[in-house]
Amino acid sequence: xxxxxxxxxxxxxxxxxxxxxxxxxxxxxxxxxxxxxxxxxxxxxxxxxxxxxxxxxxxxxxxxxxxxxxxxxxxxxxxxxxxxxxxxxxxxxxxxxxxxxxxxxxxxxxxxxxxxxxxxxxxxxxxxxxxxxxxxxxxxxxxxxxxxxxxxxxxxxxxxxxxxxxxxxxxxxxxxxxxxxxxxxxxxxxxxxxxxxxxxxxxxxxxxxxxxxxxxxxxxxxxxxxxxxxxxxxxxxxxxxxxxxxxxxxxxxxxxxxxxxxxxxxxxxxxxxxxxxxxxxxxxxxxxxxxxxxxxxxxxxxxxxxxxxxxxxxxxxxxxxxxxxxxxxxxxxxxxxxxxxxxxxxxxxxxxxxxxxxxxxxxxxxxxxxxxxxxxxxxxxxxxxxxxxxxxxxxxxxxxxxxxxxxxxxx
Amino acid sequence: xxxxxxxxxxxxxxxxxxxxxxxxxxxxxxxxxxxxxxxxxxxxxxxxxxxxxxxxxxxxxxxxxxxxxxxxxxxxxxxxxxxxxxxxxxxxxxxxxxxxxxxxxxxxxxxxxxxxxxxxxxxxxxxxxxxxxxxxxxxxxxxxxxxxxxxxxxxxxxxxxxxxxxxxxxxxxxxxxxxxxxxxxxxxxxxxxxxxxxxxxxxxxxxxxxxxxxxxxxxxxxxxxxxxxxxxxxxxxxxxxxxxxxxxxxxxxxxxxxxxxxxxxxxxxxxxxxxxxxxxxxxxxxxxxxxxxxxxxxxxxxxxxxxxxxxxxxxxxxxxxxxxxxxxxxxxxxxxxxxxxxxxxxxxxxxxxxxxxxxxxxxxxxxxxxxxxxxxxxxxxxxxxxxxxxxxxxxxxxxxxxxxxxxxxxxxxxxxxxxxxxxxxxxxxxxxxxxxxxxxxxxxxxxxxxxxxxxxxxxxxxxxxxxxxxxxxxxxxxxxxxxxxxxxxxxxxxxxxxxxxxxxxxxxxxxxxxxxxxx
Numbered sequence: 001x002x003x004x005x006x007x008x009x010x011x012x013x014x015x016x017x018x019x020x021x022x023x024x025x026x027x028x029x030x031x032x033x034x035x036x037x038x039x040x041x042x043x044x045x046x047x048x049x050x051x052x053x054x055x056x057x058x059x060x061x062x063x064x065x066x067x068x069x070x071x072x073x074x075x076x077x078x079x080x081x082x083x084x085x086x087x088x089x090x091x092x093x094x095x096x097x098x099x100x101x102x103x104x105x106x107x108x109x110x111x112x113x114x115x116x117x118x119x120x121x122x123x124x125x126x127x128x129x130x131x132x133x134x135x136x137x138x139x140x141x142x143x144x145x146x147x148x149x150x151x152x153x154x155x156x157x158x159x160x161x162x163x164x165x166x167x168x169x170x171x172x173x174x175x176x177x178x179x180x181x182x183x184x185x186x187x188x189x190x191x192x193x194x195x196x197x198x199x200x201x202x203x204x205x206x207x208x209x210x211x212x213x214x215x216x217x218x219x220x221x222x223x224x225x226x227x228x229x230x231x232x233x234x235x236x237x238x239x240x241x242x243x244x245x246x247x248x249x250x251x252x253x254x255x256x257x258x259x260x261x262x263x264x265x266x267x268x269x270x271x272x273x274x275x276x277x278x279x280x281x282x283x284x285x286x287x288x289x290x291x292x293x294x295x296x297x298x299x300x301x302x303x304x305x306x307x308x309x310x311x312x313x314x315x316x317x318x319x320x321x322x323x324x325x326x327x328x329x330x331x332x333x334x335x336x337x338x339x340x341x342x343x344x345x346x347x348x349x350x351x352x353x354x355x356x357x358x359x360x361x362x363x364x365x366x367x368x369x370x371x372x373x374x375x376x377x378x379x380x381x382x383x384x385x386x387x388x389x390x391x392x393x394x395x396x397x398x399x400x401x402x403x404x405x406x407x408x409x410x411x
Numbered sequence: 412x413x414x415x416x417x418x419x420x421x422x423x424x425x426x427x428x429x430x431x432x433x434x435x436x437x438x439x440x441x442x443x444x445x446x447x448x449x450x451x452x453x454x455x456x457x458x459x460x461x462x463x464x465x466x467x468x469x470x471x472x473x474x475x476x477x478x479x480x481x482x483x484x485x486x487x488x489x490x491x492x493x494x495x496x497x498x499x500x501x502x503x504x505x506x507x508x509x510x511x512x513x514x515x516x517x518x519x520x521x522x523x524x525x526x527x528x529x530x531x532x533x534x535x536x537x538x539x540x541x542x543x544x545x546x547x548x549x550x551x552x553x554x555x556x557x558x559x560x561x562x563x564x565x566x567x568x569x570x571x572x573x574x575x576x577x578x579x580x581x582x583x584x585x586x587x588x589x590x591x592x593x594x595x596x597x598x599x600x601x602x603x604x605x606x607x608x609x610x611x612x613x614x615x616x617x618x619x620x621x622x623x624x625x626x627x628x629x630x631x632x633x634x635x636x637x638x639x640x641x642x643x644x645x646x647x648x649x650x651x652x653x654x655x656x657x658x659x660x661x662x663x664x665x666x667x668x669x670x671x672x673x674x675x676x677x678x679x680x681x682x683x684x685x686x687x688x689x690x691x692x693x694x695x696x697x698x699x700x701x702x703x704x705x706x707x708x709x710x711x712x713x714x715x716x717x718x719x720x721x722x723x724x725x726x727x728x729x730x731x732x733x734x735x736x737x738x739x740x741x742x743x744x745x746x747x748x749x750x751x752x753x754x755x756x757x758x759x760x761x762x763x764x765x766x767x768x769x770x771x772x773x774x775x776x777x778x779x780x781x782x783x784x785x786x787x788x789x790x791x792x793x794x795x796x797x798x799x800x801x802x803x804x805x806x807x808x809x810x811x812x813x814x815x816x817x818x819x820x821x822x823x824x825x826x827x828x829x830x831x832x833x834x835x836x837x838x839x840x841x842x843x844x845x846x847x848x849x850x851x852x853x854x855x856x857x858x859x860x861x862x863x864x865x866x867x868x869x870x871x872x873x874x875x876x877x878x879x880x881x882x883x884x885x886x887x888x889x890x891x892x893x894x895x896x897x898x899x900x901x902x903x904x905x906x907x908x909x910x911x912x913x914x915x916x917x918x919x920x921x922x923x924x925x926x927x928x929x930x
Contacts (some may be wrong), residue, residue: 106517111714137521138519138521141715166831218711221551221709223560224561226552227554227555227558230513232459267709
């Protein structure tokens, strides 16, 4: 069992704000990326331009991407599993809310959190999901219905499938490369006989703000327990309980966490509750209904980008603050959390810079199996390349010479 | 199903004094002006009318108190409201604390079925409407004995609303005129108890014991329908008895607070809208947590608990797992006998006065004691009632003992009353025996009677002879008697009694003497 790095308290989309330092994307050292960069030969210790993994579960994504483990768990509250999955070229699954127990998951937003699954291929994700899914009496928000573990069928015929392309997800900030791959994917489904239609999720533009209000509000509540009394960091001040609490929390939380707590408490004040929290819950309902309406109109699965672009260098990323980056990073992913739906990011192809780009599939609630079946078909079609880390792996090159992208059991 | 058992923790109170001008009084029971809403989140922001009103000069106005109450009763269940740790009195500190109780991140609340049943049964016993859907909320504040930084409670939609509590006050010279009153129940909600803080001023530290953190509480909110401390106390006592019949509970408090507020106001002070606690040792109320000023609890719905759904026989889904659902109708059928009914039965069955039935129920264990005595004695219920309520209870009160600490068992008293009933001993002798029973314990009444030679003389002839002899020995007294001196007969009776070593019933002696004299 290994432990992986993340943004502090899962707040961030770069895995750069953790107390153990930032996480480096293994693709920074891949042959594919280095070849494209055509860097002038630098000194051996030069490592200034490495890329972020995305976040907040970047450590887990990096571990899977670098073949350190078979699978890794992350958390997904606004996209924290799917985002780094896309940037690290791995599969990142967010199950339906209520399918997998949250007992043991340090809560960020109780009504949106789910444990995320990171693997190198869709079959592996299905395997892990089969182990984790099902009712847990310790988590009152898990569904009671029994869940059987499953083996994904290998789809050959997609003619009965209807893929929806939400038009509101075509935003100006979307990189041309990602947009182009998105189109290509849509055409791929169409050419194989699936029905591909444009759909509308009209309240998409309100989603990020709504998410911000609800997220910070729940965060403010969930972080109230960190006072140093029973566990965790405790300051040296003991002149009074209040002073101890204040200093402990000041020392123990980074700026990002403190910022969210303050925002959340503001929204929860009596005079603001109605206008912010209640309003956001109502908007949340509208956003969830957007998805319901689309799925009710015959769409099986939605296809969207996962991220705005491929991974960027750390030095670029930190030019903007966490809040800005989070808003950008979560743009395609957080609406899914608000609606409680399952979604998976599947790596599609390498960018011109030789870096992974992934696309997101969104399914109906509790239809995780169907979602993964479609994802598996897509994965087979696109044949995403294996990361080539021979340069830094030395004698382990044999591992990367075979075709298997995964060490999981094959049927 | 185990009967849910309820226990008190420190009741919190809201007291508002309404300013009554000279002139017609507002009707009792109707809230005048501002009233306490009973919910900490709301009432603290609610009116503090006395702070803004003109300060009255001493003696200018008459005050009528309007009392509302919030009572927290600790639910006695095997485990806590949302976690599996045990509920136990007087366990070593921090020995009954689960990860959830200590607020370790990643732990989640799981609702305890027994606690829900306790709430529903209490609601039914208090004639409440049971909400088939109720919700849980988080109430935030920072305090060392609240590990999560919030309490899980029911602010928006509690489990039971709009009930009533009937109670009786006794008035009149002999306090035997009964007036029946009602106080409305605003709501009953389920919530978590906090841990305990012990302030050690000597070492400037606070010790936290989380054994109590997370224990289930029933908060019962009474509308301000009571107009004095005595009414409030009586209502609370009746509530306690009801909770006891459904389970157990303990409490005290009331009068002191009203008096204190009146005095403060008359001295130009202001009444803070605050929560006060009764300190048994000091014998007065003291401020609890400082809730001065607006306290914003930043309520949010508890996201880890879905709405609590209850069913009745009509709405119960077909094929529902009985372990997973609660049927209100089923609980209603299983409600035990409530105090009011118990008292009515006592009055009917034993012909006792209503006020006696109240006394029997008001004293913990006394009813059971009484019923056990009744089982083993042939004596008249009226006699048993009198002995239990006067003699027995009197002794208990004098030595500040509970019924459970009584040195006299029901069997012993029953035996004593049988001896009395059979006229084996006189009333006076019985009292002596009782005293001895109390003092020594262990000995049976029969033994004491025998040791102290308290048996009434059974030999009528011997008694006749004694009377005769006594009269012969005291001709002067006989003379007085014949002259018509009323006190002379008592002297004679006294002399005969002495001669019998107090083993003759004075009534019998008197009868004999009079017969002999007249013959």
